[in-house]
Amino acid sequence: MNRFEGKVAIVTGGRSGIGRAIAMRLRDEGARVFTAQRGKDPDFEHVPADFADLAMPERIVGEIAARAGRLDVLVNNAGIMQEAVAEEMDLDDWQRSLNVNLTAPFLLIKHALPHLRQSRGAIVNVGSIEGISCNAHHAAYSASKAGLHGLTRAVAVDHGKHGIRCNAVAPGWIDTDLNLDFINAMPDPDAFRRDVGALHPVGRTGKPAEVAALVAFLAAEENGFVTGQTYVVDGGRMTRLSLP
Template structure:
């Protein structure tokens, strides 16, 4: 069976952990060469001739440009950009400072703009570029205390559509993935920190019609398809991947 991303080069921001790691691993399995762009070095076992680490502070416009340029210089091409890195905190509007808001937008919304802007000439070059933005179901709805996060992810969804409209003529497609609950080290730490973690796990499972929680590889599988030539007629779309969570209407519980 042929590898669907053979010969392609990808940038994956935050590609060394969580959802980003799931995407990186699937890209590597499908034959892509990957630049993992993030602040801290990933597990060394990930790195080889096929995968390199590019250190970058994504709140810095200079670092965003450097990350793209370094990838192109190292591999000699660029076909795929995955804007995955992001932050999240829980504060209502009244609790949030202006600096909090600016930080969320800088990482979750401005960095994808800067990376996309820098990458566009390279993606256009072979007339088959694919940009994949990681949004969220919270770009469609919201959990309590997430006004900045929800705004940033809704912005990513809108940004995705606009880039698709403007750059389809250049052979560059742009789509978004909106994950629901995806298991990760951070989500495990959060659940384990709760007074009744067992109840939380039961309630989380009950929210998902498929009967399980998401895994990073689930997102990676979809990202592979969006990055591949199999999806060449797909652009401007937001793909919800949440095990049916947002389609299940809640019933009152006594």
Template sequence: MKLKNKVAVVTGGGRGIGRGISEKLLESGAQVLIAQRQPLDDELGSHAQVAWFAVDLADREAPYAIAHAVEERFGGADILVNNAGFMFEQSLDEMNEDDWERMMAVNMRAPVFLAKALLAQMRQRGGGSIVNIGSIEGIGANPWHAAYCGSKAGVHGFTRAMAVDLGRDGIRCNAIAPGWINSDLSDAYIDVQADPAQARRDLLRLHPVGRTGEPQDIGNAVAFLASEDAAFITGQVIVIDGGRTAKLPLPF
């Protein structure tokens, strides 16, 4: 088990992509502190290697509270997965400063300052791995996603900057840019389309691999980047999208 005796912090690790990440880290032997507002379900919450810390990442003090919690529970962190984030669809006409600032607080400020809050622990433990969950929308854009795209492009940017600054401490920093990943939220988005069956067929045609992604697809990559198998990988943004962004669009 490649992550045996390692401790991971995963924000938003109880559902969706975060759940897939937590499960793969646990399978690899890690202990996992999941930081999120919602309680864990019985299966994850009863796992001997899991701790839950209730926190709102929009709170400026949240990163330091998480760092204290993981030190108290597991003795410190070796791995940080900044997974939690949210998205809204608004035109520039509709969006206001409060909307923008909450997006940036959760999607950008919290990951940066959680990394800062855990630095002392990672240095004391001989190094670590930070994996930030960005998005293909940090590379391209969907309509009405100015704030979300801006936040995810920022995630990709500060990933590279932290890799440069923290390499001397043995701390690697990479990002994953997921494409369409199946979840309750993505299923609900399809279901409200005028013709959900046709929407699903059209969505599949965007993916050369012939399917959309699963949370475990992202979890597999996170577990790899967190391990010593990825010891020479840092400062990278790894796109995991079934080939969607590689495929040029055609009008037929």
């Protein structure tokens, strides 16, 4: 399958985890993929970026568009999670979460829109089930992801007339290296893994490639009537009611 043959894609945070799976999936389907994150990416063309620096999005889009001559797909995947209740979070930490998780995607979209208008391209934002619900101590993360879901709808409404589609995915527990390290640090990793898996009707946690498959679906031209949506990828976790 070569749904992205001749197309150019940007994947932020594409060096690891879900971002890496997305970059690989798009490349496997024919896209020329650029990643953007801190440090170098040995496997993809890339632009080093710290998304806490709000000057970076314009530079990233400009540099990649100049190098590739076009832009067809933007995937906003980079993000951070800081743990604190609202009362204990200082303003700098709050602002950093919003800058990386919401303002940087907004600016990437803003500067990508002229290029996406020419290609009638697609945007996919990687939100979270915590933009719909919330775990404890995740005030800033949950707020920023909810904002990203709202931004997704707004961009779809405003720019559909330009041939641009914008959707989001909201992953649940995915087996990224970070999450696997968290599990392995538990006193009884096997028990914790069973307990986490049992939260999901499918009986397990998710794989980065499963999120990537949905991102590719949403970015593909064949799905041109799908826009403004947030698709939950959580193995049914949020569908199951708690007992009794």
